[in-house]
Amino acid sequence: MDISVFLNNMRDPAGVPFYPVIFQVLMVLTFALHIVMANLVVGSIFVALWEAAKKTDYSTRLAKALGRVITVSFSIAIVLGVAPLLFVQVIYDPFWYTANTMSAFYALLFLAVVTIGFYAGYAFYLGNRKNDASAFKTGWGWLALIAVLVTGALIHMLSMEQLMPAEWKNWVITPEGHYLTGGGQFHGVAPGRLLHILLPSFAVTGVFMMLYAVYFRKRPDYDPEYLDYVAKRGVNLAFVFSVVAAAAGFWWAGEIPGEFHFLQNPFFIAGAIGGIALTAYLGMAHMNPEKYAIRAAIAMFVVIFVMCAAREGLRMDYAGAAGYSIFDYKVNVDWPSTLLFLVSFVMGLYVLCFPAIAAFRAGRAPAGEVVTIEPSHGKRAVTCLIVWFAVVAGLGLIISLKNGTLF
Ligand code: HEM
Known part of the structure; x- marks a missing residue:
């Protein structure tokens, strides 16, 4: 059977209750919010472990503060993950459900791993609230870190499998013609794409640390030198990892089949220009990180949002090549x-x-x-x-x- 016939027959026969473009815009927006928070989770665990290893007063204090950030940002990332999940299920239902059925084992593993990650993050925070540098424990933090990285890799795999409908038949039918119902398929991992989405974790956490310094500067009981330390570490992280993430963006672009001309995608071009401008701005922010913090945070969100739009444009290219468009949905307002x-x-x-x-x-x-x-x-x-x-x-x-x- 032609793959486009399969995809179009798998659509929900009830149609969609409103214009697909609205679902699409909300999907991109909520995905951008989700990924910023997921980045903050990954980045704060990494940076907390890194700071804890230095064992100075300021670095231990920062590691504890980030431990608390993990619990809150993890909750928000999970809640914000549900929104794009629902929108994907509405306008890309044949893609989402097929990937989840072929890889059911990993889809369920995702739920278990994200739960482990959340509780490990919490244990890391609770276990260190009163500890000084000598007693600081990192075991739960390492478990949380491994769990969030596995979580990211699993959802990435499920996202990539959706983009390759032409391969689905080859994955689930053996050369002898048997249909594999085990749900154990794991395909499509694109390291450049995954890195481009996860490396900004450090940049997002860096900007968060700049904002932290701005926020607590008003508190008379906060040591100003500690806040200087946090702001400086933050701006360095944000700057260095904006450069690294931009480089990974070009790696991602190189992974994409040439027929989609991704380098000419207007959202990709806008995101790349925005990313370079943001890096330059963060370079200037070294002079006075707190003065630049709020504008840097807004600019960073705009760049991430535009890149999320480019990611969606790419999905439309893949779906279009398989004969599927969300705009062909029957609309029953x-x-x-x-x-x-x-x-x-x-x-x-x-x-x-x-x-x-x-x-x-x-x-x-x-x-x-x-x-x-x-x-x-x-x-x-x-x-x-x-x-x-x-x-x-x-x-x-x-x-x-x-x-x-x-x-
Ligand atoms: C802290 C844990 C999490 C991390 C690190 C994480 C990371 C990621 C990453 C890296 C992607 C992009 C994959 C790609 O496009 O290649 C992604 C997409 C996504 N995530 Fe999360 N995620 C987390 C938790 C969750 C949770 C709990 C949910 C659901 C409640 C969720 C829902 C989604 C959805 C719906 C997408 C988009 C799928 C698509 O567009 O097809 N995520 N996530």
Whole structure:
């Protein structure tokens, strides 16, 4: 059977409830947010272990601070991973489900490994909260590091398998004609691509350290020399690894079949120019890292977002070569579910502002000082959540009763 017939028949026959381009834009945006956080997880574990090995007062203090960052960024990376996962399943469903079926063992292993990584990261943080340089323990940190690298490699493999539908038949059918149902396929690893996506971990963590220095500079109980140390280490990491990541970007481009002309992809060109400009900016930031920190963070996110768009453009090229386009999806516009989704999204951001403001203000206050914040925002956020729950649960009940699925 022609692969395009297979792919197009595997689409969800119900079609999509809104225009595919909206899902695509949200997929790229949420993937960019996911990958920034995943980078921060990988980078903070690496840098924490590295700093711990130096055994000085400042480096141990920084390793402890990064230990705490691991727990928070890991949670956010996992939550933000779900969003692109859902969008991929909506517009690239034949690709995603085939890769996950062929490689079911690794898809399940991914879940186990990410869980191990999370708990190992937590154990690393909890186990060192009160330790000084001589008692600092790194065993859990190493386990967390191995687990996140394996996690990244597994999801990369699942992403790559999706891009090669022409190979699927060769992978699952033996020369004798037997269909392999074991779910043990592992194909398509592209080291340049994986490195280009993971090496920015150090640059992202470096910029994070610059922001850390800006944030804690307002705290009178923080040693200014310690903050100078963190800012300087941060800007060095960000600069050096922006250069290294850019080099890996060209390695990735070299791995891609020439027929896709990836070097001429406008998003790739924009990302490459942006990456070079960002590196130059980080070079200037050595003069005064804290002054440049916020602008460097914004510029870095823009470059990562553009590269994520290039990654999506490449997926469209691969899918197009196999006769599949997300724009051929049957669109059955469903306004109520679309509005519910958008309102939930905006409301979620509003609700999250409250804990974010509380955490921001609390972190700025010296240890032991109680911070009070205006309670009206909190009350409005809780009311929003209650109304949202009533609407969603109510709609679910009404629809289930109407369709006769409840009784
Ligand atoms: C800290 C742990 C994680 C790391 C280091 C990580 C790393 C990565 C990397 C490197 C990629 C890009 C692969 C490529 O394009 O070649 C990726 C993609 C992705 N990740 Fe994560 N990830 C992590 C956790 C998760 C979790 C827990 C989820 C799901 C809840 C998730 C969902 C995704 C999705 C949906 C994609 C895109 C797949 C596609 O576009 O086909 N990730 N991740």
